[in-house]
Amino acid sequence: MTTVLVVDDHGVVRRGLTGLLDHAEDLEVVAVAADGAAAVELARRHRPDVVLMDLQMPGMDGVEATRIIRDEDLAGDVLVLTSYSDRRRILAALDAGAVGYLLKDTEPDDLVAGVRAVARGESPLDPKAARQLLLSRGDRQEPTLSPREVEVLRLVVQGLANKQIAHRLGIRERTVKQHLTNVFARIGVSDRTQAALWAQRHGW
Incomplete structure (x- = not known):
């Protein structure tokens, strides 16, 4: 069973997400929060596997809450669910430690699949x-990846899973996930298969 903390400042959205996730046999919503500060406190109490995090909230926003949750290792991982797809917010969330980024117009089945993907x-x-990240870079601008991100990407091309990559590089599996999230954002793809194809096309 994957435990989930739902964070959103709109009550209707919280109730809708809770009902959707609890309907899945392998997911359980253990708590809901209406702002970032409450999310941090509930994460400390419940240690959920996945935090489904809104970004725009009163008081402490989702980016700051994500940063605290990741710095204090209060949850398995943070998956952002927001209405915003601008480059600034996406990169801010990923830099804070989120490992995924979905939009609120995502189909319900795709959202459930996203939570399961993060848990995996x-x-x-x-x-x-x-696409927004890709277009905002400009057609001719090559993405800038750190040496470690390049190493991770090349191992993805070789077909290694996150656990294998972590073992090969001597780092934590969670660190591999964070590197991959950053790579996806910087090269403008949405999964590891697309990332591998992109790397092959660009000679990485």
Whole structure:
């Protein structure tokens, strides 16, 4: 059973997400929060596997809450669910430690699949968000990846899973997921298959 903390400042959205996720046999919503500060406190109390995090909230926003949750290792991973697909917000969330980024117009089945993907160690990125990042770079600008991100990407091309990559590089599996999320955002793709194809096309 994957435990989930739902964070959103709109009551209707919280209730809708809770009902959707609890309907899945392998997912359980253990708490809901209306702002970032409450999300941090509930994460400390419940240690959920996945935090489904809104970004725009009163008081402490989702980016700051994500940063605290990741810094204090209060949850398995953070998956952003927001209405915003602009480059600034996407990169801010990913830099804070989120491993996935979905938009609120995502189909319900795709949202459930995204939560499951995060629980499996994957990094879902909404295609619209990925396209926004790609277009905002400009057609001729090559993405800048760190040496470690390049290493991770090359091992993805070789077909290694996150756990294998972590073992090969001597880093934590969670760190691999974060690197992959950043790579997806910077090259404008939404999953590891697309990332591998992109790397092959660009000679990486």
